[in-house]
Amino acid sequence: MDGVIKGRLESLRQEMEKEGVDYYLIPTSDFHNSEYVNDYFKAREYFSGFTGSNGSLVVGREMAGLWTDGRYFIQAEKELEGSGITLFRMQEEGVPEIPDFLKEKMQDGQTLGFDGRTVSCLEGRKLEKMLGSGQGENDRKVKIRYDMDLAGRIWAERPQLPSHSVWVLPEEVSGKSAQDKLKEVREKIAQAGAEYLLLSKLDDLMWLLNIRGNDVECNPVALSYGFITPEEMYFFIQPSEVTQELEAYVASNGIVLKPYDEIMTFLENYNYTCDGKLGKALLDEGNVNYALYKMLSGKTCCISGENPTEQLKARKNDTELEHMEEVYRKDSAALIKFIYWLKHNIGKQEITEVSAAEYLDNLRRKLDGFVELSFPTISAYKENAAMMHYEATPGSCKTLAPEGLYLVDSGGQYMGGTTDVTRTVALGEISGEMKKHFTLTAVAMLQLTHAKFLYGCTGRNLDVLARQPLWNIGIDYKCGTGHGIGYILNVHEGPQNIRWRPVSDKKEAILEEGMVVSNEPGVYREGSHGIRTENILVVRRGEKTADGQFMYFDTLTYAPIDREAIDTQYMQPVDIERLNGYHAAVYEKTAPYLTEEERAWLAEVTAPV
């Protein structure tokens, strides 16, 4: 593979030379800055060999570097070996961000190139400011060209742009009509002082219109754009994805369909006059791509702000929450069935990381309302679990044995919710150190779960509650503690998260009532083991006292935390109470979905420690 990668980079450098480009940037993104992308957009993987979901490749005439985050350090090291590509570990001490790196390396007069459709307005403007503005004394006069897809020229076997039919979500599942949502969004646009909204974020578009697509694996979204005016909404989608159902549905909602690839020309020719003056367009710089932004900002005044859809989508309505509660009970029961099977069959039949994942995936597939997995199941044994987002492949996966720790992170898309859950299971003997790590991870997860906090807190205020038990023993997990979760949508969504330091310039989001967030501390020891225990929480409004409005979390996930890996010497009485309380709830919520044998077993593994 290394020779292949080197060859591809060489071809890319030839194209760069032809175009007079000194550095070329390939981020991992589609035209919508989606976190997960269709294969069509996986140019960074093609040119680097690194398969993680997050990473950016910078190719210079003499160097190539890959930037990725803590979840992928171990994996990237492995996958980049021999490629000549340098790994830049994001957020580690002394590691520059890409704009700083380019500022340092690039000379006046040099050219940076990228496909402006795959770089967000925010990133593009940051590069512009740092490299090209020439305003400050220390700024460089670097030229930026964003009108070129050099990767596309070389990548002969590039997959087609995906095309799958779009389907409509019934209101008893969505809880709110597209009309009502559009009304709320228009109010927010006006509040932001704008007339128009260019909506580019795929899951926001799906949420707004109560539709779903299938253009990104595990993310039920359709490649599309929306342009909302005070009177109209234009929805840009590939004609091949439009069904009769969709046509009738949008017509009845007064929404105008347009071909996906006409967004640029539409925006270029649109008359932005509104009540006799130039109307302003609201756009989220983090999600609208740089090419679209450059065009739109040349035509009308752009106001930068959060997509109003983001907050509205993040706060689940009562219908959504009711569906989610049921879906999570069933999904948890599927996981319990899997663990039951695993614990009873390990050592008796051959089970590999891949076959274990298949067994679990099939349990989910049998559930009512199953749509697809919410992400490829992470099934990782022993040291493989130290790679946070390891994906087992049939050729190279481990066979499980009755010893050591096994980690499974999985979830499904159902008509009624998106799930995400991680459990780590002792398959037999494990070391005292592993028990210590496992126990403190459970303590950490439960400590955050039981947080009671004043309204106004963001995830940044609370993150330490999950990290503290691990920081106390000098251990950190190189990822956030939690992310927002979509409703029959992306398994990662914003604006809320639980992190101790911000990952972007974006304003931190207050944890609002109805937001859903994951809680997933862990311990990752390279070459040895990986532990993660992940529950999903809902933010609830609690008591209002003389000192303010308090908030708390409810738990959606109900699966046992392996007692065989617990060592109570690392727990305070309050931790033990919390674990026993949680386990009692696990039994109560999931028993109805289990067989008699599974129930009997569950009673044992959820008995008080």
Next chain:
Amino acid sequence: MDGVIKGRLESLRQEMEKEGVDYYLIPTSDFHNSEYVNDYFKAREYFSGFTGSNGSLVVGREMAGLWTDGRYFIQAEKELEGSGITLFRMQEEGVPEIPDFLKEKMQDGQTLGFDGRTVSCLEGRKLEKMLGSGQGENDRKVKIRYDMDLAGRIWAERPQLPSHSVWVLPEEVSGKSAQDKLKEVREKIAQAGAEYLLLSKLDDLMWLLNIRGNDVECNPVALSYGFITPEEMYFFIQPSEVTQELEAYVASNGIVLKPYDEIMTFLENYNYTCDGKLGKALLDEGNVNYALYKMLSGKTCCISGENPTEQLKARKNDTELEHMEEVYRKDSAALIKFIYWLKHNIGKQEITEVSAAEYLDNLRRKLDGFVELSFPTISAYKENAAMMHYEATPGSCKTLAPEGLYLVDSGGQYMGGTTDVTRTVALGEISGEMKKHFTLTAVAMLQLTHAKFLYGCTGRNLDVLARQPLWNIGIDYKCGTGHGIGYILNVHEGPQNIRWRPVSDKKEAILEEGMVVSNEPGVYREGSHGIRTENILVVRRGEKTADGQFMYFDTLTYAPIDREAIDTQYMQPVDIERLNGYHAAVYEKTAPYLTEEERAWLAEVTAPV
């Protein structure tokens, strides 16, 4: 008093009318945005009757409003009663900030007035932007006049501008020469892309030059300005404050003395040309006043940034830390002597809030190297302690009895450090609820003390460790958990703090090695009791593991936490361990400074619970 306040406001309104001013703003500030100010600058107190250290008065033709923070809500309510002034509780839900309030109330064409020397550049520009810029669609065309001190016209009995001799700190106390500090500061100025620094923050000036003054009660600072160029430093100070010692000292350091009141004309006439082009001036918008900023920004290009002195001052050097450790042991011993005396004399002789404070203050005064108190001692019995910054006065103070809780928050300025410590003591029987509150406050304080955290954390990441035990029972304290502390300087200093939400737009400061910070959670129940337990911590660099550089806190304060107010049912085993461990250290560190009787008593009250 109410009639007096109403009369003063009426006179002010007459002056406003003469000048065509519709709203007049009186913040609590000197010309340097100092937190505590000399009596000369206490116009806000004069016009409102509110004596707290933080507050801003807005006077309109028909209304008057006072904004203050959570520490002062109870006190302000009391002091404003009958004055007709509305209390605005800052940071409470639905309470607008002053600029928002004015934006809402003021009409186009109206005028806002204030003394531009008492408003920071940051605040002034915020008001400008919100009220006067006229750039955005929704901006108002309100006129701002900042060239008037209307308060001064009415305030006949206004005190004189203070004037006290300045003294020089020997290098064995400062740990670093002014020359060396000036060199570091010039490097930082250059790094910020500037040639000049206008330094207006009083404690930063004292730190930089290793001098101290006496112009603000409890803050050993002199009213002064500094203007640093690549070659020179101009130091503006009242000629009456200059001693022969100072003259010789600045001369030997190449520093040019100028009269304090010539700063404006100096900056107006200075030639900002540097190497043939216009040099840039760095200034901290939060501390340079608006009038100076308006002048300077009209003369040369201003770069906004933190004063480079702030970080340098906050990270105490080894000499400073060694002195502080010793000073804190002695200061803690003085507090122990006080508590010993109080516990043995309560009910036997008359002790009032004022006489108790005097007793403690006198113990401090007897210590070697004592300079002055670091703030007026807060001596508060029972419900008075619910007012965070209550100050007892001889006329109206409570007499202590052998029951209930007594809170004492106090500190000293010594040649070797500034101290700040709070203890709450049970004078006899206290209720079960008080014990619960007291115990959880101790648990909270110790939980933060024992934080181990990755380098990069700010106080915002850690604040919840102190709040969580109280939030769990629906209680919050309406102030930060901790503030930075000066070295023979202001008892409050930045940039670091421990707060769960930011109080300004200022960037949060990372907790750096050598920073000193208070840790003071509490419970305040209006009309009943107030509890605060405050230790001072030093940030230390801990182990570097595979997961990063860890930091931790060392404690400087060693005074017992009243065991008679502790109820162990609210403690986990780890909390009990921490308390016992702390108490063992209290005995060890302070015993050498105590009499035999005090030592014997201390052994009892620090025995394990």
